[in-house]
Amino acid sequence: MLSVLLIEQVLNGLQFGLMLFLLAAGLTLVFGVMDMINLAHGSLYMVGAFLAAWLVALTGSFVLGVLGAIGLTALFGMLLEVTLLRTLYARDHLSQVLATFALILILNDGVKMVFGTDLALSAPEALAGPVELMPGLSYPAYRLLILGVGFVLAALMYALVAKTRLGALVRAGASNRVMTEAMGVPVRQLFTVVFGIGAGLCAVAGALLGPLLAVQVGMGENILILAFVVIVIGGIGSIRGALIGAILVGCIDTLGRTLLQHLFREFLPPQWASAAGPAIASIAVYMFMAVVLAVKPQGLFPART
Amino acid sequence: MSTTGLLSRSALLLGLISALALPWLLQALGAPFYISLAGRILVYAIAATSLNLVLGYGGMVSFGHAAFVGLGAYVTGVMISEGLLNGAAHLAATLAVTGLVALAIGAISLRTRGVYFIMITLAFAQMLFYLANSIKGYGGDEGLNIKQRSAIGFGLDLKDATTFYYLALAVLGASLVALARFVPSRLGRAVIAIRDDDQRAEALGFPALRLRLVVFVAAGMLGGVAGALAVNQQGYVSPNLLHWTQSGTLMVMVILGGVATLWGGVIGAAALLLLQEGLAAATQHWEFWTGWVLLAVVLFARNGLTGLALQAWSRMR
Amino acid sequence: MNTAPSPPSALLDVQRLSKRFGGVVATDRVDLQVRAGEVHALIGPNGAGKTSLVSQLAGQLAPDGGRIVFAGEDITRLSAHQRARRGLTRSFQITRLFKSFTVLEHLALALQAATGSSLRFWRPVGAELELFDHARALLPALGLDDLAGAATDQLSHGQRRALEVGMAVATRPRLVLLDEPMAGLGPDESLRMEQMIERLREQTTLLLIEHDVDAVFRLADRVSVLVSGQIIATGTPDVVRRDAQVIGAYLGQE
Numbered sequence: 001m002l003s004v005l006l007i008e009q010v011l012n013g014l015q016f017g018l019m020l021f022l023l024a025a026g027l028t029l030v031f032g033v034m035d036m037i038n039l040a041h042g043s044l045y046m047v048g049a050f051l052a053a054w055l056v057a058l059t060g061s062f063v064l065g066v067l068g069a070i071g072l073t074a075l076f077g078m079l080l081e082v083t084l085l086r087t088l089y090a091r092d093h094l095s096q097v098l099a100t101f102a103l104i105l106i107l108n109d110g111v112k113m114v115f116g117t118d119l120a121l122s123a124p125e126a127l128a129g130p131v132e133l134m135p136g137l138s139y140p141a142y143r144l145l146i147l148g149v150g151f152v153l154a155a156l157m158y159a160l161v162a163k164t165r166l167g168a169l170v171r172a173g174a175s176n177r178v179m180t181e182a183m184g185v186p187v188r189q190l191f192t193v194v195f196g197i198g199a200g201l202c203a204v205a206g207a208l209l210g211p212l213l214a215v216q217v218g219m220g221e222n223i224l225i226l227a228f229v230v231i232v233i234g235g236i237g238s239i240r241g242a243l244i245g246a247i248l249v250g251c252i253d254t255l256g257r258t259l260l261q262h263l264f265r266e267f268l269p270p271q272w273a274s275a276a277g278p279a280i281a282s283i284a285v286y287m288f289m290a291v292v293l294a295v296k297p298q299g300l301f302p303a304r305t
Numbered sequence: 306m307s308t309t310g311l312l313s314r315s316a317l318l319l320g321l322i323s324a325l326a327l328p329w330l331l332q333a334l335g336a337p338f339y340i341s342l343a344g345r346i347l348v349y350a351i352a353a354t355s356l357n358l359v360l361g362y363g364g365m366v367s368f369g370h371a372a373f374v375g376l377g378a379y380v381t382g383v384m385i386s387e388g389l390l391n392g393a394a395h396l397a398a399t400l401a402v403t404g405l406v407a408l409a410i411g412a413i414s415l416r417t418r419g420v421y422f423i424m425i426t427l428a429f430a431q432m433l434f435y436l437a438n439s440i441k442g443y444g445g446d447e448g449l450n451i452k453q454r455s456a457i458g459f460g461l462d463l464k465d466a467t468t469f470y471y472l473a474l475a476v477l478g479a480s481l482v483a484l485a486r487f488v489p490s491r492l493g494r495a496v497i498a499i500r501d502d503d504q505r506a507e508a509l510g511f512p513a514l515r516l517r518l519v520v521f522v523a524a525g526m527l528g529g530v531a532g533a534l535a536v537n538q539q540g541y542v543s544p545n546l547l548h549w550t551q552s553g554t555l556m557v558m559v560i561l562g563g564v565a566t567l568w569g570g571v572i573g574a575a576a577l578l579l580l581q582e583g584l585a586a587a588t589q590h591w592e593f594w595t596g597w598v599l600l601a602v603v604l605f606a607r608n609g610l611t612g613l614a615l616q617a618w619s620r621m622r
Numbered sequence: 623m624n625t626a627p628s629p630p631s632a633l634l635d636v637q638r639l640s641k642r643f644g645g646v647v648a649t650d651r652v653d654l655q656v657r658a659g660e661v662h663a664l665i666g667p668n669g670a671g672k673t674s675l676v677s678q679l680a681g682q683l684a685p686d687g688g689r690i691v692f693a694g695e696d697i698t699r700l701s702a703h704q705r706a707r708r709g710l711t712r713s714f715q716i717t718r719l720f721k722s723f724t725v726l727e728h729l730a731l732a733l734q735a736a737t738g739s740s741l742r743f744w745r746p747v748g749a750e751l752e753l754f755d756h757a758r759a760l761l762p763a764l765g766l767d768d769l770a771g772a773a774t775d776q777l778s779h780g781q782r783r784a785l786e787v788g789m790a791v792a793t794r795p796r797l798v799l800l801d802e803p804m805a806g807l808g809p810d811e812s813l814r815m816e817q818m819i820e821r822l823r824e825q826t827t828l829l830l831i832e833h834d835v836d837a838v839f840r841l842a843d844r845v846s847v848l849v850s851g852q853i854i855a856t857g858t859p860d861v862v863r864r865d866a867q868v869i870g871a872y873l874g875q876e
Contacts, residue, residue: 035421038552087604093420095364098560099603101553105596113590153396225431232424279439286428290413293421306628489746491734494723498731504682509716509789510706510735519741 004137009258015143017250020149022225024230025157025257026198029139032237033170034089034191037045037096041227042220048073048144049204049215050111051153062124066207070200081192088192108217118216120184121207122141146208151235153204156242161239170194190268208232226253229285233292249285257280315611324474328467331436331597340466341538346578348534353543353558354480354570355527360556361565362488365415366502368552369430372429373403373525375437375547377532382542384449399533400526407525407591411518419615423456423503427549437544448543455537463537471547471611473534561602563611632691633709633797634679639688641674641851648674650851652839654731656797659750663830666848667872672831676801680712681705693796694773697727703781709796715805715831719774726770728785729757729792736793737787738829757792763821764788765814780811787818797827798851800812804834816841839863847872 027041051072056065085104090094123142130138161167169190172180181187213219230249234241242297259282294299323330331339358372377399384395414425438446454463463469486495495516499506503513536542543549554577562573580598584591606613634656641649648671649754656662677683680689681702690698692710700708712719720728734740748754755796761767764784769777783803790798803819804812816837822828823841831839838845839859849871850863855862862868 031420091603094556094560094564094602096609097553099559099600101557102596102599102603105592105599109590109593113593190330221550225427229428232380232421236420241416276552279435282435283432284437286432290425290430293417293425297417297421391835416717483743485790486746489748490743491745491747492743493739494727494731494747495740497722498720499725501722502718504702505714505718505720506707507702507733508680508682508712508731510703510711511740512701512703516740553747 003036005262006259007137008139008185008209009255011139011143011147014255014262015146015150016254017247018147018154019149019205019209020223020226021154021243021249022147022201022245024147024234025200025225025239026238026244027244028234028238029194029229030198031231033194034130036085036089037093038085039097039100039224040107042222042224043107044073044077044199044202044220045205045206045223046215046217046220047076047107048113048199049121049128049206049210049219050115050119050209051203051237053121053215054115054150056121057119066204069207073115074196074200075139077202078192078196082196082200085195086188086191088297101149104220107219112217118214121210121215123211135286142211149204149208158243166190166193178223192234209243222246229260229289233299235290237286238299238301241299241301248288252288253285256284260284312550319342320396328470331419334484340470341471342578342582343475344466344470344538346575347470348531349558349574350527350569350571351473351477351480351534351554351579352531353553353555353574354477354484355524355531356555356567357559357562357564358487358527358569359485359521359524360559361569362493363517363524365517365521367414367426367521367524368425368556369428370411370427370524370528370555371551371622372430372433372547373407374532374551374555375531375544376406376433378536378542378546379415379443379531379532381455381533382449382536385451385453385455385536386443386449386606388588389601390453392457395455395533396530399529402533403529404526405449407522408495409520411525413488413519415514415517415521427552429548430552434547437547444543446544448541448545450502451536451540451542452578454519454540455533455612464540473538476534477532478616481567481571484513488567492516495523531601538618557599561599561609566609566611569611576610631657632683632772633693634829635689635691636841637691639685639690641671641678641683641685647851649693650708651688652848652851652853654846654853654856656829657690657826658796658827659823660843661828661830661841661847662818663831663832663842663874664848665687665835665838665845670848671852672848673801674851676799676829676831680710680799690791695820697839699774703735709793710799711790711793711797712799713787713790713801713803715801717779717782719782719785721774723774724770725774725777725785726754726757726761727761728774728789730754732789732792733757745752760788761791765818771851780814783807783811783815785819787815788815791826792824795826798831799820799830800828800832802831802833804832804837813838 021128023041023045027038030036030041032036048069052066052069054065055068056062059065059068088099091099127141127145129141131141131144132138161170169180170186172185226249230245231242233249234243234245327343331337331343345458351369352374355373356367359365359370361365380399380402381395384398389395397588410426410429414422414429417425424480425480443449455473457463463472467477488497494509495506498509498512499511501515532546535546556572558577559569560573562569562571579596581591581595584594602609608615630653630766632763634654636652636654636731639649639652639654640647652675654664664672664675674683678685681697681700681704685698687697689696692708695708697705697710699710716775718733723731730747730753734747737753751872751875758770759776761770763789766781766788774782783806787800787803790800800819804815812834819828819830830838830842842859845859845862846859847854847862847865847868853867854871855865
């Protein structure tokens with residue numbers, strides 16, 4: 001019984017981790033390549049989720065809705081980069097914090113004005129039921145889809161950064177922007193593309209997690225923090241670090257919440273157990289980050305030295 | 306005295322008189338309900354000034370400063386709800402608890418630098434947030450209503466908005482005086498040098514870690530005092546006070562008002578809160594417009610509102 | 623554990639100092655003695671490990687092995703600020719000034735760090751007249767007489783270098799590590815710097831790291847040659863410039 005629960009939770013953790021990776025990947029690239037703190041990254045995730053919910057309702061098709069949301073969010077991200085964010089690259093981190101914080105306020109209220117405070121988004125009918133993975137282990141089909149999409153995108157991102165010319169340019173930009181520019185690389189366009197990709201990935205995560213976590217205004221803030229924790233653990237500018245960091249954080253968070261509660265219920269009075277479980281689980285992720293930084297102050301796989 | 310000196314002295318005097326006369330003025334104008342808004346601004350001004358100390362002058366971008374404010378609020382709030390009403394005891398406990406926690410957090414975090422420092426201070430703050438969220442005995446995630454107030458003697462009741470206003474004004478005044486003395490002092494000079502280039506300062510003989518820690522703890526304690534005042538003003542304490550978005554708001558106030566300026570925290574707090582109040586009265590979408598104003602400030606007023614004022618002043622001469 | 627006693631007149635005694643970065647050996651069992659009152663120069667080709675060595679001596683970098691003994695005290699585990707307070711200071715190869723402070727305030731800061739506690743937070747430093755008089759008195763020797771109130775971005779490169787060195791020597795330290803003080807200076811400014819160093823030799827002991835071999839041979843009492851992290855020769859300038867190994871590894875390429 002416990003082992004089935006364990007496997008289930010590991011799968012949940014993996015699934016959450018992969019979605020976190022989608023956010024972290026964009027964030028680490030923007031921070032690593034453009035040296036910009038973008039607090040509004042979580043808002044792109046929210047915009048993606050809302051667009052998906054709206055388009056799915058409009059077209060009646062889950063696939064079309066999600067794909068449309070990804071495209072639109074990527075375009076929106078690039079528009080944002082070209083008009084506003086580009087001017088922040090040269091500014092200090094504090095100014096970037098202020099500006100992107102302002103962006104959060106604008107986007108939160110903006111989305112509310114256009115769509116309302118929340119929208120319904122449910123998993124497609126075909127995937128509503130469970131799948132039997134092993135005798136005794138049933139797992140929701142939709143979550144398996146998320147796992148699948150997550151793995152594929154992770155593999156694609158890795159290939160993109162490690163094997164393609166675009167990826168090489170991005171990595172060069174991450175380690176030395178001035179040099180890259182001096183070599184005649186169109187850095188401006190590169191940045192716009194990187195930002196667009198990041199926004200698109202946010203939309204994937206937002207759309208896929210929508211049915212599970214509820215599409216509502218302000219959903220970006222909580223996951224943004226976790227994304228930052230992931231990239232700090234993984235090492236800023238590193239896609240590999242973002243992936244490993246995200247999976248670790250996803251598992252620690254998920255397993256912490258459920259298993260710790262289980263454990264505590266065995267040993268502590270019930271009112272303590274139901275309170276302590278979530279509290280310790282939330283703290284566990286941050287403690288893990290603190291430990292990682294103590295041992296490896298630049299994260300696990302720092303792209304820059 | 307130069308014209309600038311004379312003018313700034315007069316401005317200061319005028320400001321002081323206005324601040325002291327404000328409650329009376331608001332009463333006379335038939336708008337006494339704004340006195341509690343003024344009190345709220347003062348509390349945020351103290352919190353923002355404490356952040357300006359550590360972030361502006363100390364150069365330590367602490368994204369978890371709201372945790373100290375929340376800690377002060379909780380210490381005072383819990384003491385009151387347990388029947389301990391002595392204001393002096395609240396102050397002592399607030400200073401002790403926030404001081405010790407700041408010492409612990411600082412001793413660990415200040416060994417990191419740059420964005421890693423930001424993240425680690427954030428992490429610690431989030432830990433405290435989740436801790437506050439889970440203490441069911443004192444409200445948990447719903448927060449705790451505090452029905453009484455700190456007893457500060459002389460028959461004064463902090464439930465009266467005007468009385469609270471003057472207490473907060475006194476605390477803010479004392480904080481600003483202390484900050485004004487700190488900046489040109491040995492500690493202030495050393496800390497600013499460390500902010501500019503900590504390795505070079507160390508090479509001169511300044512114990513960078515130790516001096517930064519002193520400032521970090523002092524700022525944390527002042528933040529805690531702001532929190533103790535906050536709970537007295539609102540009669541309510543909740544874990545939201547410790548959330549990272551609150552730290553973000555404080556940071557926005559400091560940046561808005563002017564980083565590393567004496568009045569930066571005050572101006573930023575007043576500007577942001579008044580802006581929010583004004584917009585909220587005019588439209589439902591005040592958050593939307595607040596965002597645009599902040600954006601405008603970042604893009605066009607590089608050194609915050611203080612910088613803008615100084616620019617305008619130098620252009621007039 | 624190497625507990626060889628320091629030679630009597632060695633102010634700075636470096637014993638088998640070692641440091642590696644990953645696979646690269648930056649400092650390879652370096653033995654070096656600097657005698658009190660002398661100007662000791664350290665020369666070597668690029669990449670020899672000069673700056674790593676200086677950083678370990680000044681306390682910014684922790685060695686992997688070996689000892690550093692300063693005036694009879696083992697300072698290997700001491701931090702940079704502790705060494706500075708014991709009279710071992712350094713200037714940096716790349717000028718590092720404090721952008722918030724004027725020229726005079728830079729020197730005042732150096733003096734402040736060496737005297738009394740920096741925990742005082744009420745009395746303005748400006749009230750310490752003695753401190754500022756002392757700082758002002760240091761300006762002429764650095765060629766910065768009428769620049770007391772100047773901001774750092776108003777100075778020429780040579781003036782910035784002078785201030786950089788000035789901060790290191792303001793407190794009359796016992797030993798100053800000068801890391802390529804003439805780096806990036808034109809001929810006039812180099813000459814002025816050389817004259818400044820010449821004046822310093824009467825007040826303090828110098829370990830001079832320099833690339834300009836001619837200047838070094840003019841100024842130094844003794845020279846040590848660092849190649850690939852190892853000291854291959856130590857002696858008076860005449861002896862060293864004739865040493866076959868040195869010529870082969872370094873001077874022959876000049």
